[in-house]
Amino acid sequence: MIIKALAIYGSPRKGGNTDLLLNETVKGMKEAGAQVDEIFLREMKFSPCLELYACENDGRCAIKDDMEKVYPKLIEMDCFALASPIFFYAVSAHTKAFIDRCQCFWTGKYLLKKPIAGGKKRKGVFIAVGGSKGQKIFDGPLLTIKYLFDVLDCELFKTLLYREVDRKGDILDHPTALKDAYLLGKELIGSLS
């Protein structure tokens, strides 16, 4: 059976550090035999959550935009990789808007008792990069990711977090990051096979 993987690029910067890393993870996932769907949030036209609460009726988001194409992929995937830069000690606005639009899955799981994918457990990884040395830069994002993964019924398989990576392409000078990202993709798929 082919493993379906989803890769979500959360940076507004095309070809930036998280793009370079996630691209390696995708290569690793493909090499391990997965079918990978890549989603570039910056290319999508989508709204943040508008608190319409229509999802409380049926677990579905009522907003008609590009997220409509992403929801079925989130339901069908076996695993996923999400990458975001750190902006003001948080994930990027693109990533946060995507996460907030997963509130319909929170409603499904906790209010309607209909978990995403029928409760099937999946796995995911989180990749993040920050420009500073700040020891706490990943604290907020990791908490957000923990709760996102919970509503997506995904185990947080591993994280890759890099500090002091700021200018476009800085990650290329890191001694192990690209290899780490590639191996992460391979390992993730290997753990599911």
Ligand SMILES: Cc1cc2nc3c(=O)[nH]c(=O)nc-3n(C[C@H](O)[C@H](O)[C@H](O)COP(=O)(O)O)c2cc1C
């Ligand atoms: C709006 C904005 C806010 C940022 N805030 C932080 C921050 O709080 N902490 C930090 O370490 N880096 C911060 N950075 C630096 C980015 O995390 C860094 O440049 C990163 O490499 C960008 O990743 P990308 O190339 O994938 O977009 C910020 C950058 C921008 C543009």
